[in-house]
Amino acid sequence: MKFLVFADTKIDSFVHMQLIDLSRSLSKVDKMDVSFSYHSYLERSSGITHVSQFWNPYPRDIQLEGWKSDVYLRSYGTQFHTDDHVIWDTLNKLKSHPHREFLKQVLLFAEDYRLEQICVNGRPGMMHAFKLRKETFQVHYNREYRKHIQQKRTLDALFCHIILLANKRFVAVPQETQELYQELRSLLTKLTTAKSTEDIAAIITEMAAITQKHLNLNDMKTAYRSFSDQSQQSKTTGESEQNFDDLTRNNETQTKKTITKDEDSDKDKDDKEKESHSSWHDETSDPQDSFLQMDLDQGTNTDLLGEGAREAESGDAVFGSVQTSAKRTDNNDFDTQNEHEAETDNNQSGSDSANHFPYGEVNKNVTEHFLPAKPATLDEIAQYDEYNQEIAPFVSQLKQNFLKTMEHKRTAPREDLHFGRLGKKLTRLATDKNPRLFRKKQESQQELDTTFTLLVDCSASMFNKMEETQKGIVLFHETLKALRIPHSVVGFWEDAADASTNDQPNYFHEVISYRNSLHQSGAPIIQLEPQEDNRDGYSIRRMGEELAKRPEQQKILLVFSDGEPAAFDYESHGVLDTHEAVTRTRKLGIETIGMFIANGEITEEEEKLMQNIYGPQNVVVPSASELVDYLMPVLRKLLFKSL
Template sequence: MVKLNRFIQFNDETIDANLLLLYERVGRALADAPYLKLTERKLFELQPTEGVISLSVFWRHRPDDITHAGRLSDVYLMTAGFWKHFSVLDWVNFRAMYKNHPLRKFTEEMLLMFEEFRLMDFVEKERPGTGRAFSVRRQLMLQFHRDRLFSNFKKGFYTDALMNQLFITLHEGMYRDTQVEWELPIEHIQLIASYATDARSTSDMAGLVERVVFMIEEIIKDDLIHQYYAIGDSISEKTAVFHYHEGMADAEKGETEVKETIEEIFRTWHRENESEAGVHLEYELEHGRAGRGDGSNATEGNEDAEIQETGSGHSEGNESERWSDEEREQTNKKSEQKKAGREFGKEHVHVVYEEKEVEVVRNDDNKAKLVRWREEQKPYIRSFVDEMRKRIELKEDARRNRLVKGRLSTKLTTLLVDERPRPFYRKNIPSDRLDAVFGLLVDGSASMMDKLDETKKAVLLFHDVLRQLSVQHEISSYYEDANHATKELQPNVFELMHTFGDQRKDDGLGILSFETNEDNRDGFAIRWMTQRLLARSEKHRFLLVFSDGEPSAFGYDRNGILDTRESVMEAEKRGVSVIHLFLASEEPTDDQRALFSMMFGNKSAASDSVENFTDQTVRILRKLLGIAIG
């Protein structure tokens, strides 16, 4: 789980999870699409099949206010502009027209650039509040294209240089100095580009692009070297045209529906994802839910044919003796696995998970360790438990004085002295137990191996303290089976060391039997434990996460930080307090602290050495139990 120190520093960069969630909410509101997800890529783009919109990394490494405004402009442009006002049909037809043209990339990206200009103006007029973000965008993008214009022209990348020139013309007008000596009818090309201010649709812009291409295709032979726009890459005939077969009538005619906007494409793919939730979307959407086969592809039977192969199903009927013990064990294991589905977040759609008790190792070594560690921790636990019990007793014995009704106090001078005497009091009702419940998640990834014993000591102390205070708690490790994880299936395991049903049972040996495995999927584990805590009736619910770095699992390294932050916010919103303890063998760096703060907010603690794991655990428990005592 520890983050690798990559050899290039910018490979370690991550966007602030809180900011990314803010942009995501803005995008969802503007698009009226609560299912939208947001990420960051090289160029801003839309991915309908994944339900994702992406910000551009172009805005990084700038002052915070510039970066914020630039990213907002990406969100505004995609969700309030391209989302509803970019014609998919015109785009598909345009791409088909220039499919085999030597300047294909240039034609496509020029149309997207013209549409960006049109939609920025449209959104700004419709929503004046976006003006500042778009002003920053124009300023930064103009500076970028001015810098690239001379560089590309000098290198002989004339198509790229023309792309830069057209952007400058669109936003500054045709009378601006071109900086380079063109061997093109540049004035006429700029004049055509200036007509973009009057264009009202994607079709109008496509017509202007056709006129520009007609003027240069005999002069410029080489296509674009660099890519400037990626927003149209994922919008093709495959994503825009769907074939539905709903019943016989539709099945016979093969009804085809062409989507007109990006919004319609996103919503269609989202509906199909929700209803099917599988990998069928890698193919054309062909459904036959209500249709009947006409038998045209049937093969005539032959009663004289020889039987070449026999097979048996996985029934556990009278013929179950055919199965080997290994086959039966594998089948039982599959039946115990649960599908995460969309209940645990979009990142975990293909996760299957298993909840099982940790296999207790009752050897002499574990027994000796348990006795030795408890003897070492005994003074700390005794003093801590005594402190908590005294605080509980003080709370129980405390009484509320100066009330207008209740029991009469022995001090009646208030009747003579006070203008409005309040001589009554009431005792607080004693509580049999603390109204709190705890869940502890322990990172089970391979990176925990070098600090395994110290982690077990901290978990053991956590267990012994809560057990003596009769506080309900559950302890589980979590990991992903990296050896069997694929794009379609990511098996995860929760190894339960102590459950709510165990009450005050001593599970010390179970804790010492915990071992490390492979990867970790933190957001998924937090949502899983949150559900278990929400099923409890206690007033105070605490979820502790013991880990040693950032999430790492199949297809999860890119969005793991954001997903973890989102899971923490979801838990807090539902009344579960999430606290993180960073388990490290050395003092965490500033970058690591910033990362934990990004994922867990201000409820993240760190130890500067493995020896301090138990001290930090005591400190966290003291604070949380203090909250529960009140």
């Protein structure tokens, strides 16, 4: 487990989630992600807004506003107001130009300048972030200007001069570029008033013709801005078009049958056009990845199909498109048949359900494996008895305090009622218009309507904490067992060795089950051992589902963990996914509490991490040896809350 790290800088996971929410809200793209990259740009095909690591070294307030300005510029500006194809076409035309990098940087800066004006005019709330961005860039590019002058990179210095000039900051034009600047001056003025990407591209084309005359100047060496890669966009678009062609059967090749029988009839205009569908079997030389696939009755690639016709079945893919478009008519008496067809439609018409991932998109390839507790060995029983004796005084104290409080609540009378037994405060009869003079004893409550699940992180980073953690689990089990409260204890981890892009095996080791929790020994708790990775979001969702099935009214999910979730292709999304899992579980009526076990000293990042995931319902334990001391008040509060 580790924090989100990029370029040796820790990124606050809560800030990352804020930027993702902001990007999705502005771009109107539900799955828009935010990535920390060298430059800021929008990767439209992949749905990623890249924010620049330029802001990493700055103080927290400037850093956050800088990242927000990147999101504003890309998710709102570029998303709706930039023509990517115009940018790509212009850059392609400049590939052979001797000053292509200089022209590219001016093109991208001019586009960002135009987008900034659009953002501020359309969303005045963005003004503060862009003002701070401009002030920061003035200082940065002024420093870069001086550096380029010393290094004698004239076009680099001229580019910094252009940016500073656009931001009302004046510096001298480099001596070697005086003539070029005078020729470009009118065009640079036009750039600040351009209304579209096409206008900017046209001006850059004019600038290219002028700069080509100054071959004595070397091209820029520094890249301050980037744009999305056209090849990646084309690849994604090509795949989409291919899939669409498959569905519409536009890419199918004709078989011999389609070109032998109707070859001569093409000249006859009266003949109707015949539609043909390709078929595939084991001897087909070039099978197509088509939606429509049928089997031949004969094993040779001839122009004749088999004589026997195959009876259609309702589940055939051939008839899928017909079934999904079928509708029930108002004027028929075939109620039974129509009901059956309607049911089939509901099952097959739902591309949304096919694309919906109940446990989150980052968990779509997770496969789960449940491991029951093994019979405890003699060593495990002895180890458990040792832990049990050590925590017995704590269990006894919790039990006695709870039972006394519960008995007091049962016997304490309710007063100030309109009916019941007459109370002692009779003076209200004279002082109050509507006196409440009666009282009534509490109804006796035999058992608590509460259940618990303890989810234990069994990742590799728990190797030096598991022994003390087991003591906390023993306290949890023995206390609830003494109070006759059903509960379960489950360890979770992901097998990193077998994890791949298409399969991420996750294991749940249930050492204490609901059905046996009130009378079984807790010795299987000792079987919990450090394993490999942890996918907290998926585990919380699954255990939340199991807990929601319980009949008890109050359900509590307690999570022991020691750091940020880390699993296969999960590190950059782990905190957000776990936060969403906690939110979703709480919406099911399950109280979800996280207990973070630190390594001896609680850092600010660890506190923020737990706050970002669990909100105020989290407890940070300095070390595993203090887990029992911190767990006691948590259990006491939860138990008293259930009364």
